[in-house]
Amino acid sequence: MRIQLSAAKVHNDFIRKVEEMSGQDLLKCYQCGECSAGCPAAFAMDLLPNQVIRLLQLGEHEAVLQSKTIWLCAACQQCYTRCPKGVDLSRIMEVVRDLLMTERGDKIVIEKLPAETLAEFPQQAFISGFRKYTA
Amino acid sequence: MAEDKAPITRVLIIGAGIAGIQAALDIANSGYEVVLVDKEPSIGGRMLQLSETFPTLDCAQCILTPRTVEAGHHERIRLMTFSEVTAITGEIGHFTATVQRKPASVNWDVCTGCGLCQEKCPTKVASPFDRGMGKRKAIYTLSPQAVPNKPVIDRDACTWFTRGKCRLCEKVCPVHAIDYEQQATTTEVEVGAIIIATGYNLYALENLGEYGYGQIPDVVDGLAFERLLSASGPTAGKVRRPSDGKEPKQVVFIQCAGSRAPETAMPYCSKICCMYTAKHAMLYKHRVHDGTAYVFYIDVRAAGKRYEEFYHRATEEDCVLYIRGKVARVFREGDQVIVWGADTLSGASVEIAADMVVLAPAMVPHPETRRLAEMLGIPTNPYGFLLPLDDNVLPVETTRPGVFLAGAVTSPKDIPETVAQASAAAAKVLSLFAQWSGVPQAMETPVGAEAS
């Protein structure tokens, strides 16, 4: 199945929102892959960070929305620090998560967290976890 | 200001690399005088450091030496090596350049180039010419084929100058050419035109902390690897890793170290690195048959004549593995160098346990070039490269009449382009000199008139 590319598809509303809310110009990325090379969570991701940007550049945001990758970004800033074009990927990941959760609901359900987790984890894990994984 | 003296048909060429030498020979062979200045003790520039050139794999010395020898012996070329231009006044037709020669501590009028001093000198220091891959003596020539083949003393390394001990070279020199009291000398040169051909330097890779350059001994730059490959280099052409002298079996080459990175280093492409990296990988494979070479790249830029075919030779004949992805980190683990990269084409993050890593640094101008630019009032770009009048159609002229540019001083370029620009700059100078010497009479019969 070929991807149908057109002007309407490539710069669609979702993509425009991502650019606006993240403040990032997706076209700056020339797919060098340094982000993916250094990402500490890349080993567990289905799409590599640079592939997420690539799919967004092509207007293929649905594939990104279905990925595990956007949930595994720890905002460690390693990618942005090294990117030769200064693309802040963690901002893009955050915006995609926010847009997805606003539409389709929270990623983690607080009520369903196991009791041991709630007892053990430090507060900041919950606060940042809720910030990142709920709308 | 109108000068009543005739304009001077002599050229000052600053920089005696392949560009300066080519221009010097073109002009001298046309019958005019050349003053050829270089800050190194001998001429030849960067090409002297090369092993082979792409895409032909010609031996660099074999191409260069005939030219350096010709320039060294030419009756109309005055070589002023170990010298720098410290001031320039005047204008086209009448420039006065002040050239300061650093003290060599050796009387070159007497020295026969026998090499005994160099052989006997007890002090060894890391050789900048070998990019730290080898050592040289405190009294040295850059190579056995140096032109002029006369040594200089590195006063920062020589124990006589630093600690008041030794003077062995003086004792062994058969013609008593050593002169520790030698002073710097200043000469004024009157010329009608100037060509600036000061070449390039390499980006300071210590700025890219993720690659470990300067921290990890087995992470070297392309020019250092070139010295290892060179038959006249510190390891006589054997590829050995700096840390333990062993032959590396897995070598990772990393392109674009400092290029194409507006946020973190230089924004421009340095043009020659794709090709010289392919060359390095191929030459490595020719020397180490059971070795594996990996090249991490973003794009392979092979735009010159027979460059594309050269690249395919690397991948197909010499089985160099090209991986499309920029390396994020290089770190040491035991005696190996771990490389974290990515293959964007198959969508994988990649780890290689390498024996040695070779970085391709961005090309940058020499820091002294800025001083020359200021001296002459020539604009530079934000990275220090000198600007010609127009990059497209006036690539060797500058805003200063009578001052021309050639080679990497304006932007990264390869040898063919450099030589072409050198001859172009020479042609511009010769055009001036021809006019000043009396242009041939206008033709009485225009060409082709008989036909009509």
Add this chain to the structure above:
Amino acid sequence: MRIPYYPGCTLSTKAKGFDRAARDSMAALGIELAELKMWNCCGATFPLSRDNLLDLAGPVRNLVSAATESDKLAVACSTCFNVLKRSNLVMRNEEDKREKINFFIEAEYAGEVEVLHLLEILRDVVGWDNLSKAVKKNLSDLSVAPYYGCMFLRPPKEMGFDDHENPQILENFLRALGAQVADYPHRAECCGNYIAAFDLETTKEMSYLILASARKAGADLIVTSCPLCQFNLDRWQQDLAMKHGGFRPIPVLYDTQLLGIALGLDATAFDLDKHYVDPRPLLAAKGLI
């Protein structure tokens, strides 16, 4: 000397040992960490979506509170430090966000406060030499792996007070205490952070990379300055030892705990007993507690 101090919610509850060690140690060095009269949670993560001003209001309120007391604010937790410092820069440099946030929280703050990590204060106010002189215990037989994590150093344009690829502040701190520094390559790799709330297995493996590397470099223990890093590195070591045969669990201390111990302070209030990998046998064996 008195500096207003922001403990953060985790130091006030799950990581009390970290907090207590910070206060006691700095006091022993002549610096009173005076808890802000009014503070709230910093949010534990810097909001990355451009229109998310509400999440910035939280940390900024702390800065406003600090501004009423001084022009400096000391922070022990690296994550709080990151959030507060980055929020502070927004208030300094981004005019329209500054106006909106000030309007919302009814303040007039423009980034006047300097947010300082305790390590910065040790380096710049106390000085490494003075710190060395104050050390009472002999740590020379202890090999310590410094763990920076992410929040301390990145993004360098905003956090930048050390070389983000080759940082030295923790190394200098450890040397000032007289300890040996274990040189390992993963001291600034992410431990997993909040991914622990979503994909624990991935977090464990991210932490394992750091733990194994520290052990391989001969470290006896790891120090860190973030409670979530400490938790991620400390909590799962039993599981990891079962999964990765040959891995020897390694204690993970807070920098202030090690500081307090080195200064000869009473460590019983530092909650060393609450660590999952008990550091006490090691510390006792080295004559430190």
